[in-house]
Amino acid sequence: MTAAPAGTAHWSSSGTGASAPARPAVPWLTVIPLAAMMAYADGFWIVSLRGAVGAIERTQEPFASWLRESTVLLPAFVLAVIAAVTLALRWFGPVLAGKKAFLTTALLVAAAGTVAGTVILAASEAWDYALQHDLMGSLHHASSVQSVEQLDQASLGLQLAAFGYGVGLLLLTNLVVTGWTVAIRGGRLDVSRRQKGRRKDVLRPGWTSGWVRGRTGATDLRQTIAAVALFGCAAIHLAVIPDHVNHWVVASVFFLALALAEVAGGVLLLGRPGLNVLVAVGVTSVVPLVLWVWSRTSGLPFGPNSNVAEPAGLADVAACLLELGTLVTAVVLLRARRGGTGGTERHTAASAHLRALAVVGVMALGSLGVAGAVPGWLGDLDTSGNSNHSATH
Structure with missing residues (x-):
């Protein structure tokens, strides 16, 4: 992080009057659009894979399911993007200088979104398999034990294959979505923003001897x-x-x-x-x-x-x-x-x-x-x- 610019110095906790560096604020205008685009794009593939190989109980109303679940999981993608931005901030500082820093940060964002999408996809596939496994168990009396086990193994293999394809789709989608979102924003990819109206610390008498740091709010x-x-x-x-x-x-x-x-x-x-x-x-x-x-x-x-x-x-x-x-x-x-x-x-x-x-x-x-x-x-x-x-x- 860089030192605080002139005019933003404030009193330190020791009361010596030394300036402290300003903490860069989260660039929400960067985080929210990236997270929303990846959440709804990844949600489309997750619901599509569920419709192809998932349990029948979870394949009803695909559009409504996509809209609901993508909205619910949006905070997870916001978390992933903030994590990527935080890492980029530590590596490159509050301002991305050069193509290397810019491209690395964009890849970090896409990778973080893919990790979030992969975890959600794995949970969805596991849920589908659990439902299908229980359905196979209910067929135990109507079919032979061997046929039930074969169906169960086939269901597991299908879910694993869908998971593998899904991870690839999520990665490719998030790379494209990240590039589109950055391009729509005019090629801007901020990892921090300057805080506006920062609170000033003031010196006030403490309950013990000396002075302590006072913070309003x-x-x-x-x-x-x-x-x-x-x-x-x-x-x-x-x-x-x-x-x-x-x-x-x-x-x-x-x-x-x-x-x-x-x-x-x-x-x-x-x-x-x-x-x-x-x-x-x-x-x-x-x-x-x-x-x-x-x-x-x-x-x-x-x-x-x-x-x-x-x-x-x-x-x-x-x-x-x-x-x-x-x-x-x-x-x-x-x-x-x-x-x-x-x-x-x-x-x-x-x-x-x-x-x-x-x-x-x-x-x-x-x-x-x-x-x-x-x-x-x-x-x-x-x-x-x-x-x-x-x-x-």
């Missing part, structure tokens, strides 16, 4: 991540309420109360939370985690399906990962407070790119969880092998 990166994770959990819990109303109203009330508590905790984390807020955030995260583990292992001792272990689904796994991350973050902030390091007063030294990577990653996980809970978007695979849209949370 600065939020610790850990607080931001935890807040976004709580908002994602709240969205998932709100999305699963309709499915629980039909068979257990108590669960719906619990999820509504939990979602409201998570939204409140997220809002407080974006400010200047005290110890009580951090403890409350930890409790809000650990309670649903304990209940989830209990319900998926031995089953809850109450409710309509008491003492019966429930299957895990996409929505509940995503919510648990977000809750676990929030719990760990709350514990870290509490330890920082008790250790006298200032806790949330301490500003995490992370560039705007790394901050965006963390936040978008959490958002991507949350969007997957919401999609897995909403009927008609992404369905969970139940124990019978049927694709349904019930959110087992």
Whole structure:
């Protein structure tokens, strides 16, 4: 990174008046178009391959499936593009100088999008094979064991072949899409942009001797991540309420109360939370985690399906990962407070790119969880092998 230009110097944490380098901001006008183009282009091939070799349950309404799934997976491609841009920023600096830096960055973007598309394609093919495998199992009584095994092996081989072809298609498509997008933008491929209206640090008396750094509106990166994770959990819990109303109203009330508590905790984390807020955030995260583990292992001792272990689904796994991350973050902030390091007063030294990577990653996980809970978007695979849209949370 280059040093801050004249006129952007600000006071350091030591109060000596030394200037600090400005952190380059994420070029969202570059990231969003590239991610969107690759998300919808790759989604077209994934849905097309599913229509050719996938399970019949997942081949209905291909256009609607392409539109829904590409939209849901857009944050994953945003994450991939930001990662590529961050790497290019570290290698070449905030300004791409020369054809080598430009072409390398374009290839990094295409490669990152291909990695994201490949992971999604692998998950889709694995899901199709699981559905087809269970279908072969249901034919066990109608056919010989040998014929069922042969059909199962043929299904696996077909999915692997489709995956191989798909990876090649994704790579070629992302190379073309990246070139088109850059050309449409007039040949511009920015890895950073100059921050506008940067907040100035001011010196103000601290609670202890000496001077400490004051930031107006600065939020610790850990607080931001935890807040976004709580908002994602709240969205998932709100999305699963309709499915629980039909068979257990108590669960719906619990999820509504939990979602409201998570939204409140997220809002407080974006400010200047005290110890009580951090403890409350930890409790809000650990309670649903304990209940989830209990319900998926031995089953809850109450409710309509008491003492019966429930299957895990996409929505509940995503919510648990977000809750676990929030719990760990709350514990870290509490330890920082008790250790006298200032806790949330301490500003995490992370560039705007790394901050965006963390936040978008959490958002991507949350969007997957919401999609897995909403009927008609992404369905969970139940124990019978049927694709349904019930959110087992």
